[in-house]
Amino acid sequence: MQNPTATHAVHTPQRVHILGAGPVGLVMAAMLQSMPGFSIRLYEKRTTYTRARMVMLASYLVADSLSAYAADEVDGDNVAAIFDATELEAGLSARRSVTAKLVALIKDWSQGFCPLNTIEKGISALIEEGGPSPVERIVGNVSVDQALAMVAPDDIMIDCTGCNSLLRNHLVPDQVGEVSAAERNTYTLRLEYAVNVTFLYGAPYQCNEYCKYYKNHGNAQYKFIPAVDRIARDAGVTHVFGIISISAEDFAAMPPTCKGDYLRENFPAVAVSMDRFIEQIDKETGGQVISEIEIVRIPLNLYHARNATNRAWHVKSASGQSDDGAHSFSKASVFLVGDAAIGSPYFQSISLGIECAMFLAGLLQEGIPMSDVRSQYEARIYKQWLRVYMRSKTIKHNKDIFERLDDTFGILEQLKIY
Ligand SMILES: Cc1cc2nc3c(=O)[nH]c(=O)nc-3n(C[C@H](O)[C@H](O)[C@H](O)COP(=O)(O)OP(=O)(O)OC[C@H]3O[C@@H](n4cnc5c(N)ncnc54)[C@H](O)[C@@H]3O)c2cc1C
Numbered sequence: 001m002q003n004p005t006a007t008h009a010v011h012t013p014q015r016v017h018i019l020g021a022g023p024v025g026l027v028m029a030a031m032l033q034s035m036p037g038f039s040i041r042l043y044e045k046r047t048t049y050t051r052a053r054m055v056m057l058a059s060y061l062v063a064d065s066l067s068a069y070a071a072d073e074v075d076g077d078n079v080a081a082i083f084d085a086t087e088l089e090a091g092l093s094a095r096r097s098v099t100a101k102l103v104a105l106i107k108d109w110s111q112g113f114c115p116l117n118t119i120e121k122g123i124s125a126l127i128e129e130g131g132p133s134p135v136e137r138i139v140g141n142v143s144v145d146q147a148l149a150m151v152a153p154d155d156i157m158i159d160c161t162g163c164n165s166l167l168r169n170h171l172v173p174d175q176v177g178e179v180s181a182a183e184r185n186t187y188t189l190r191l192e193y194a195v196n197v198t199f200l201y202g203a204p205y206q207c208n209e210y211c212k213y214y215k216n217h218g219n220a221q222y223k224f225i226p227a228v229d230r231i232a233r234d235a236g237v238t239h240v241f242g243i244i245s246i247s248a249e250d251f252a253a254m255p256p257t258c259k260g261d262y263l264r265e266n267f268p269a270v271a272v273s274m275d276r277f278i279e280q281i282d283k284e285t286g287g288q289v290i291s292e293i294e295i296v297r298i299p300l301n302l303y304h305a306r307n308a309t310n311r312a313w314h315v316k317s318a319s320g321q322s323d324d325g326a327h328s329f330s331k332a333s334v335f336l337v338g339d340a341a342i343g344s345p346y347f348q349s350i351s352l353g354i355e356c357a358m359f360l361a362g363l364l365q366e367g368i369p370m371s372d373v374r375s376q377y378e379a380r381i382y383k384q385w386l387r388v389y390m391r392s393k394t395i396k397h398n399k400d401i402f403e404r405l406d407d408t409f410g411i412l413e414q415l416k417i418y
Helices: 023-033 076-082 085-096 100-109 116-128 144-150 209-214 248-253 260-266 268-285 311-318 349-366 370-402 408-414
Strands: 014-019 038-044 054-056 113-115 135-139 156-159 186-201 225-231 234-246 257-259 294-305 333-336
Touching: 014 023, 014 144, 023 038, 023 100, 023 116, 023 135, 023 349, 054 116, 054 225, 054 234, 076 370, 085 349, 100 116, 113 116, 113 225, 186 248, 186 260, 186 268, 186 370, 209 370, 234 268, 248 294, 257 260, 260 268, 260 294, 294 370, 311 370, 333 370, 349 370, 370 408
Parallel strands: 014 038, 014 156, 038 135, 156 333
Antiparallel strands: 054 113, 186 234, 186 294, 225 234, 257 294
8 A cells, every 4th residue: 555645545544553652652643643544553561651750852843943943052053964955844844734732732841841651641632532543552562473463565564662662673684694683773872871860949940051060060070960941831840850971880880770868878979969969059049859869870872773664675575585575574664763763862862753753644644655655764764863963972072071171181082173
């Protein structure tokens, strides 16, 4: 089936399987539901949405002009260098087909930090209201074999299963002399190991680069680098998300998660940078920490799928080599969207994933041949990868220098000029 809206809109809706109903799978389902011609199955292994961690949506998600879209200080030049104006315009027009209700929700959530499960529950409720295309929600943990068995030759399968994507490394046929199965279709760059410190603060607070510098005065080894913003639905409460860079040895010695007091007792040198920050904002605002201090130790990885679709299966099948034409992915169309396709630290992933979902929905709505949808999606996602790669490397480089301020030779070690 090549043309969902024109050829099959009336009698045979295009079957779409969306694997994973996290924020990106949900946006994908909501977008396709609002367009006629699809029959959507949304598979999710969790029965309830419990992830209360705060995420920040980028303002470019709700930009309605090219200048607003490229307004980010670190990203603006990259966007202009990577995309041409017609591509950017195509991206903006894809999101004009986003329903007014979904736009309103995203605008609301992008005012500040927002709990992930508020986003998940909000889009789920929108889907429950119904739309021109039906969505059937199926609870269950889909395996690779089940995915291969359920996808019929002309179906569309969209993998939104997150960073440990179910299908990412199954999108390319086996190759002679290949690397490990886990790396077959995944490129990963470890940027750093970090401790993420999060808490709510009971007063409005802003923190620019001067503030970040002065609040680290006296922190010789570990620097607390905060991202500070209001809570989306309560301007009086500030969410603090601090990143402390740690060594591989620290990382190995720490539990995956703990509370602030555990960090103080067991890793006092790391904790002191966090406490110095808290002490100073208490003095400035008269406010106080109003939640538990949550600590997560995490490797900050930047990765992408070298193939974000199953194009390699189609190429192999068309070449007539072996019996790969019998493989389910030789006939259907498979797409990776969200963290399944690209993952990056520094508050970017979720917005990038939502944007890719909007772009794919726009392509599917056009009713062009699926081979064109696959290649246009590949081209787009590769450019998104370049964009996030450049932005992440710039941020990491700036962080490295920031952590050595006042240490001239330390900074020079970080710099390669020619
Ligand atoms: C501590 C922390 C803070 C973060 N803060 C930010 C931030 O401020 N800004 C930002 O942009 N990003 C942030 N992120 C990243 C952000 O949470 C992810 O980018 C986002 O959740 C990705 O959405 P997704 O829908 O692609 O994947 P996920 O959110 O991982 O959702 C995948 C879904 O698929 C389901 N699933 C998985 N496998 C299967 C299967 N086999 N069968 C059925 N269902 C399956 C899962 O249950 C899940 O619901 C943060 C991440 C962490 C860990």
